[in-house]
Amino acid sequence: MNLNASLIAEMFAFALFVWAVMKWVWPPLLKAMDERAKKIADGIADAERAKQELSQAHDQAGGILRDARAKAADAVNIANQQAAQLLEDARKQSQVERQRQVEAAKAEIQQELNRAKDALRAEVAKVALAAAERIIEREIDAKAHKALLDELAGQIH
Numbered sequence: 001m002n003l004n005a006s007l008i009a010e011m012f013a014f015a016l017f018v019w020a021v022m023k024w025v026w027p028p029l030l031k032a033m034d035e036r037a038k039k040i041a042d043g044i045a046d047a048e049r050a051k052q053e054l055s056q057a058h059d060q061a062g063g064i065l066r067d068a069r070a071k072a073a074d075a076v077n078i079a080n081q082q083a084a085q086l087l088e089d090a091r092k093q094s095q096v097e098r099q100r101q102v103e104a105a106k107a108e109i110q111q112e113l114n115r116a117k118d119a120l121r122a123e124v125a126k127v128a129l130a131a132a133e134r135i136i137e138r139e140i141d142a143k144a145h146k147a148l149l150d151e152l153a154g155q156i157h
Contacts, residue, residue, distance in 0.1 A: 127152055 131152045 124156065127155055 131148060134148055
């Protein structure tokens with residue numbers, strides 16, 4: 001066998017093999033590799049987009065949380081103000097009620113005082129009438145009158 005002919009046949013077979021691979025095997029392999037590279041690139045792009053969306057979602061969640069805290073603080077402040085107002089209203093109402101009760105008690109005391117004065121006047125009038133009856137019954141004597149008036153004055157005290 002001729003080495004040159006064998007080498008040329010092997011070279012021809014190798015070239016035929018390379019041509020066949022380039023014609024039928026290489027294009028689907030390149031296509032698969034391109035698709036795989038495209039999928040990887042799309043995955044990386046999707047991951048970056050998801051990362052940005054996650055960052056935006058965190059920012060939005062932080063904003064919503066800040067707003068919720070501010071609204072809650074406002075609600076607490078409003079509730080505290082309303083409670084203070086209710087307490088102040090109750091305090092004023094109790095002061096008005098206390099003043100009304102004091103006025104009613106003063107009026108009742110004044111009425112009781114007037115009744116006591118009226119009763120005392122009636123008693124003094126009875127005593128004076130009794131003294132007048134005794135004076136009239138007795139003879140008219142200045143010393144007797146003085147003693148009788150002293151006795152009546154002692155009864156009044």
